[in-house]
Amino acid sequence: MKPATPPAAKGTRRTPAAAAPATNFIRNIVEADLAKDADAGRTWGGRPGPAPVHASAAPDPARIRTRFPPEPNGYLHLGHAKSICLNFGIARAYEGACHLRFDDTNPEKEEQEYVDSIVAAVQWLGFSWNAFGTEHRYYASDYFDFMYEAAMHLIDAGHAYVDQQSAEQMRATRGTLTEAGAAGPYRERPAEESRRLFDEMRRGMHAEGSMVLRAKVDMASPNINLRDPTIYRIRFAHHHRTGDKWCVYPMYTYAHPIEDALERITHSLCTLEFEDQRPFYDWLLARLAEGGLLAHPLPHQYEFARLNLTHVVLSKRKLIELVQERHVSGWDDPRMPTLAGARRRGYTPQGFLGFAERIGVSKSDSWIDYTVFEDCMREHLNEVAARRIAVLDPVRLVIDNYPDTDDETCDAPNHPQHPELGKRALPFSKELWIEREDFMEHPTPGYFRLYPGNKVRLRYGYVVECTGCERDSAGNLVSVHCNYFTDSRSGTPGADTYKVKGNIHWVSARHAYACVVRLYDRLFTSVHPGAGDSDYRREINPDSVKLVTAQLEPSLKEAHPEERFQFERHGYFVADRIDSAPGSPVFNRTVTLRDSWNKPH
Ligand code: ATP
Numbered sequence: 001m002k003p004a005t006p007p008a009a010k011g012t013r014r015t016p017a018a019a020a021p022a023t024n025f026i027r028n029i030v031e032a033d034l035a036k037d038a039d040a041g042r043t044w045g046g047r048p049g050p051a052p053v054h055a056s057a058a059p060d061p062a063r064i065r066t067r068f069p070p071e072p073n074g075y076l077h078l079g080h081a082k083s084i085c086l087n088f089g090i091a092r093a094y095e096g097a098c099h100l101r102f103d104d105t106n107p108e109k110e111e112q113e114y115v116d117s118i119v120a121a122v123q124w125l126g127f128s129w130n131a132f133g134t135e136h137r138y139y140a141s142d143y144f145d146f147m148y149e150a151a152m153h154l155i156d157a158g159h160a161y162v163d164q165q166s167a168e169q170m171r172a173t174r175g176t177l178t179e180a181g182a183a184g185p186y187r188e189r190p191a192e193e194s195r196r197l198f199d200e201m202r203r204g205m206h207a208e209g210s211m212v213l214r215a216k217v218d219m220a221s222p223n224i225n226l227r228d229p230t231i232y233r234i235r236f237a238h239h240h241r242t243g244d245k246w247c248v249y250p251m252y253t254y255a256h257p258i259e260d261a262l263e264r265i266t267h268s269l270c271t272l273e274f275e276d277q278r279p280f281y282d283w284l285l286a287r288l289a290e291g292g293l294l295a296h297p298l299p300h301q302y303e304f305a306r307l308n309l310t311h312v313v314l315s316k317r318k319l320i321e322l323v324q325e326r327h328v329s330g331w332d333d334p335r336m337p338t339l340a341g342a343r344r345r346g347y348t349p350q351g352f353l354g355f356a357e358r359i360g361v362s363k364s365d366s367w368i369d370y371t372v373f374e375d376c377m378r379e380h381l382n383e384v385a386a387r388r389i390a391v392l393d394p395v396r397l398v399i400d401n402y403p404d405t406d407d408e409t410c411d412a413p414n415h416p417q418h419p420e421l422g423k424r425a426l427p428f429s430k431e432l433w434i435e436r437e438d439f440m441e442h443p444t445p446g447y448f449r450l451y452p453g454n455k456v457r458l459r460y461g462y463v464v465e466c467t468g469c470e471r472d473s474a475g476n477l478v479s480v481h482c483n484y485f486t487d488s489r490s491g492t493p494g495a496d497t498y499k500v501k502g503n504i505h506w507v508s509a510r511h512a513y514a515c516v517v518r519l520y521d522r523l524f525t526s527v528h529p530g531a532g533d534s535d536y537r538r539e540i541n542p543d544s545v546k547l548v549t550a551q552l553e554p555s556l557k558e559a560h561p562e563e564r565f566q567f568e569r570h571g572y573f574v575a576d577r578i579d580s581a582p583g584s585p586v587f588n589r590t591v592t593l594r595d596s597w598n599k600p601h
C-alpha cells in the first residue's frame with residue numbers, strides 16, 4: 001500500500017480528551033440502507049457461493065455483512081485495528097455478521113504463522129466471526145476454482161482476452177492520465193483462442209510473464225483502472241493452502257469483488273486508495289451477475305481514510321524489516337506497533353475500542369497524534385488497574401528510632417475511586433526502599449521531599465523527619481536516615497495534626513520483591529518516521545527501553561501474566577505474558593501517568 005500522505009501537507013490532529021463524539025459516515029450509510037431496506041430479497045445459502053447456492057435460500061438472518069480481509073503476509077498493526085473495530089463493530093451494532101477472510105490470493109510471502117497471529121489478534125480485540133450459528137472464517141484461495149470458471153465465462157462472453165504483449169508494450173498502449181490508451185494486437189482475438197490459451201496457462205504450458213488474462217473494458221476510459229486491467233497472471237509458486245495446484249493466480253482487483261459477492265457482503269469497506277478501483281469492482285460484478293454466476297443484490301464498496309499515527313510506522317514491509325534486521329526482539333516486542341506487541345505492552349482491547357470511537361471514520365486523510373492513542377489507554381487503565389507501589393530507583397531509608405526487628409502492616413486502597421475493590425496490607429519495618437529522587441541533601445527551592453530537617457509523610461504510614469545521609473568514598477548516596485513520630489500513623493486519631501507538604505512512597509526492604517522492570521518509550525524519535533527521503537531506521541530511539549531492578553511491594557510477586565497495575569506515581573504496568581514465571585513476574589511499563597513526551601526535555 002501507499003505510505004501515508006506526506007506529513008508536511010497535513011496538520012497533526014490532536015483530539016482533545018473531551019471531544020464530541022466523532023463522526024462515522026459508514027454508520028450513516030448503513031442506517032440509511034437499513035431504513036430503505038436496500039437489500040430486500042437478499043438470501044443466504046448457509047455458506048459462501050455463486051448464485052445457485054443462494055438462489056432458493058431463506059432470507060439472510062444477518063441484517064448486514066461486512067468483512068475484514070487481511071492478507072496473511074505479516075502481523076496486524078494498529079492501522080488494521082481501526083479496520084477491525086470498524087468492520088466487526090458495525091456488524092455487532094446492526095445485528096450483522098462480519099467475516100474474517102484471509103485474502104491469500106498472492107502465493108508469495110504468505111504463511112501459516114501469519115494466519116495464526118491474525119486469528120489471535122482479532123480474538124484478543126474481543127471480536128468473533130461466529131454469527132447466527134456459523135463460523136465465518138474464510139480463505140480467498142477456497143474460491144480459486146470459481147474465479148477460474150468466472151474468468152472462462154468472461155472470455156466466452158467477450159469480456160476478457162489473453163494478451164501476449166510484453167510488459168513494456170502494455171505500458172505503451174495503456175496511455176496516460178491525459179491520453180487515452182490504444183487497443184493492443186490481441187484485444188480482438190477470438191474467444192475460442194483466448195479460452196485455449198488460458199487453459200494452457202493453467203496447465204503450466206507457458207512461461208511466467210509470457211501472457212496474462214485481461215478484462216476487456218475500455219481502453220479510452222479516463223479511469224486508467226478500466227483500461228483492460230490484468231486479472232490473471234502466471235506464477236509458478238507454491239501456495240500455503242493450495243500447494244502446487246495452481247500456476248495462474250488472480251489479481252487482487254479481480255479477486256476481491258468476487259470474494260465479497262460469494263460471501264454476500266453488503267458493505268465492503270476499504271481504504272481510500274481503492275476508490276479508483278470501485279468502477280471496475282462494479283463492472284466486474286455486473287458482468288458476472290448478468291451471466292447468472294452471482295446473485296443479486298451485489299455488494300457495494302465504500303472507502304474510508306486509513307489510520308495515520310505519528311511516531312510509528314504502519315506498513316507491513318517496514319515492520320518485517322524491523323524484525324528481520326533485529327532492531328526489535330520480534331513481532332511481539334512491546335515497542336512494536338503490532339497488535340501482538342500492543343498486547344505484550346499492556347495496552348487493552350477496550351482502549352482500542354475507545355480509540356476507534358474517538359478518532360471516528362471519515363473520508364479525508366489526517367494524522368492522529370500518538371498521544372491520543374495513549375490517552376485512550378490511560379483512560380481505560382485508570383479505571384481497571386489496581387494501585388500498587390514500586391520503587392524504580394531504590395535507595396535505603398533507615399528509621400533510626402524504629403525497633404530493629406519489629407514490623408507492622410499499613411493498609412492501602414486497591415483503587416482510590418473504587419473502595420469496593422478493598423485494601424491490601426503493606427508491611428512496614430525499620431528499613432525501607434524509597435526513590436532516589438525523593439531525597440536531596442541540599443534541596444533546591446520548592447523541593448518538599450526528604451532533606452535534612454524536613455518532615456514528609458510515608459504514604460499510608462508515618463510521618464518521618466530526615467536526619468541526614470551516608471555516602472560511600474566516591475560520594476554516592478548509600479542510605480538516608482530519619483526518625484519517625486509514633487503517633488502519626490495514617491488513619492489513627494491525631495495523625496492529621498502533622499502538616500507536611502511531601503508524601504512519598506516506599507516498600508519495606510525486608511519484604512520487597514526485587515525484579516526487572518522494563519521502561520519502554522517510543523521506538524522512533526521523529527514524528528513521522530521515514531517521511532520524505534529519510535530512512536526510518538535512522539530515527540530509532542536509542543533509549544526506547546531501559547531495564548531497571550526495582551523494589552516492589554510483596555503482593556506483586558503473585559501477579560499473573562497480563563495482570564495490569566498502576567504503580568503509583570510511575571504509570572501503568574503489566575506482568576509480561578511471555579517472560580513471567582509463577583512467583584517471579586517481570587513488568588513492562590505500558591504508559592506513563594501523564595504525557596511527558598510533548599514537554600521540552
Ligand atoms: P500494509 O499497508 O501495512 O501492508 P495492507 O493494507 O496491505 O497493509 P491488508 O492485510 O491488505 O494490509 O489489510 C487488511 C485490511 O486492513 C484492509 O481492508 C486494509 O484496508 C485495512 N488496513 C490496513 N492498514 C490500515 C490503516 N492504516 N488504517 C485502516 N485500515 C487499514
Ligand code: MG
Pocket residue numbers: 001071
Ligand atoms: Mg493489502
